[in-house]
Amino acid sequence: MEQRVMGQRGVAVMIGITTAILAAAALQLASGIFAPVAFALFIMALVWPLQKSLQRVLPQLLALFITLAVTIVVLLGLVSLTVWGFGRAAQWLIANAARFQTLYMQGAGWLEGHGLYAAGTFVETFNVGWLIRFFQGVAARVNGMLGFSVVTAIFVMLGLLEVDVMRRKLAGAEAGEAGHSLLRASEEIARKFRRYMVVRTAMSFFTGLAIWAFAATAGLDLAFAWGVIAFVMNYIPFIGPLVATLLPTLFAVVQFESWQMAVAVFAGMNVIQFFSGSYIEPRIAGKALAMSPFIVLLSVFFWAFMWGLPGAFIGVPLVIAALVVCDQHDSSRWVARLLSGQAPAKD
Structure with a gap:
């Protein structure tokens, strides 16, 4: 009897793993659909309070137009800052390309003089041409997100028109307890999304200002550009600060x-x-947004692999949403507690 139970558990585990793999494959293959939808839901959660406030004094379509206009202006501002910051760095790089190449050759010569002959291969791979291609790739990725942004904007527009209708359906008697649970989870997810972005924006601004001040004090060229890059890259945990530092x-x-x-x-x-x-942000975010650092890093890399740059940006919010859903049910609440960054309560 015990062996039969163990066998059934093994089959259930295998089915779960297979389902997860197939779901991940589907999300990646259909990223052109799922990524804009996920991003649109994230934006809707952020801007819905503005839309709701405007609807109290304005017609719904006019309130929607103003909300979309504000959203587009903010997103275009972030994109423009990104392009400007990396563009300034690329211009400086091209103007000083000879100095970069000379420095690499001197470093390779020093390493080879100490018996590290693999340095020649390093110079061939990691040279000024590689850096120029890196900046060109960043600019191409940002420009290539135009189509993604248009599709996302369409989903946001249609979704904001349906929020009130969907909310009433979930709160109605026909939806039952399942609808009420989904509504509670959605409201909690939206609340945490907004708090996450407020904290992330505040920390990005502080980091960018501090990096600019430090670079200017140190006499580093492009001090303001490095501050701008630190500001925009800080929205992507781990990867962004690493790039902004290196x-x-x-x-x-x-x-x-x-x-x-x-x-x-x-x-x-x-x-x-x-x-x-590691010091200011956890104290501002509080326990509501506490997550294991390992899970944060994993989510950034996993969703960047799945959906590219949009996935890296939205990876942490997706995990926040998953943890909220797990916390809504007794059978999965242990998962939310396990993956949170909070210490277990003392007996």
Whole structure:
């Protein structure tokens, strides 16, 4: 009897793993549909309070138009800042390409002089051409998101028109307890999304301001551009701060021609990122947004692999939504507690 139960559990586990793999494959293959829908739901959760407030004094279509206009302006502002910041860095890079290449060759010569002959291969791979292609790739990705943004905007527009109708259906008697549970979960998810973005925006602004001030004090070229890049990249946990720290460090090596100064820039910027992300942000976010750092990192890489740049941005909110859903049911509440960043309650 016991062996039969164990066998059934094994079959259930295998079915669950297979289902998860097939679901992940479907999400990736149909990313052109699922990614804009997920992004649209995320934006709807953020802007719905504005839409709801406007509808109290304005016709629904006019309130929708104003809400969409505000949303588009904010998104275009973030995209413009991203393009401007990386564009400034790319211009500086092209103007100083010879200095970059000379520095790489000197470094390779020093390494080979100490018996590290693999440095030649490193120079062939990681040279100024690689850096130029990196900046070109960033610009191409940002420009390539135009189609994604149009599809997302259409979903947002249609979704905002349906929010009130859907809410009344879920709150009605016909939906039953399942509808009420889904409504509670949706409201809690939306509330946490808004708090997440408020905290993330505040920390991004603080980080960008601190990076700009530090770079200007250190005499680093493009100080304001590095602050802008730190601001926009901080919306992507782990990956964004890493990029915003490594690039100025690399440029500092070329500008000052001193590895000591580069180390100082790298250390100073990492102190800022650590203080912002590991000390201030958890205290502002509180327990409501607590998540395991491992899960945060995994979610960023997983959704970046699935949906690219939009996935990296929305990865953490998707995990927040999943944890809220798990917390709504007794059978899965342990999952939400396990993956949260909160310490277990003491007996």
